[in-house]
Amino acid sequence: MSDFKIRFKLLRKKLKLSQKEMAKELGIPFTMISKYECGKIKPGTDMLTKIAITYKVNLNWLLLGIGKMFIDIQDIEDNHFEIIDNSDPDEVFLILEELSKAPITKEFVLKLIKAKRGDKKALTDIQKMIRGLEMIFE
Secondary structure (H helix, E strand, O other), rough: OOHEEEHHHHHHHHHHOOOHHHHHHHHHOHHHHHHHHHOOOOOHHHHHHHHHHHHOOOHHHHHHHHOOEEEOOHHHHHHHHHHHOOOOHHHHHHHHHOOOOOOHHHHHHHHHHHHHHHOOOOOOHHHHHHHHHHHHHO
């Protein structure tokens, strides 16, 4: 994660933000931005999620240097829903019905359906859930 500080500063510069501006948008003291960029401290999971959502930055890029700097929301929508669009509706229903028995899965499935219908907030919520799971399993 030693290169995080370099990529974080690169992100801020690409966004044409000062440390104070970025800190204000993220709701943290501007000294935290400086500490991230100097490598004195590393942001926690909540802050990484906030950075990713606020700036639509790819956490794989920010943390590991893998992939593009920014996430293309349209690509995410197209890729995630292609499987559902091309599947047998009865099969999809049975899978969703089985998955929906667990409360957290039920919440996820409901958000997935809302996102499919164009609800951007539901899509953002799904992305948060997925990012959280990715961080747990890294």
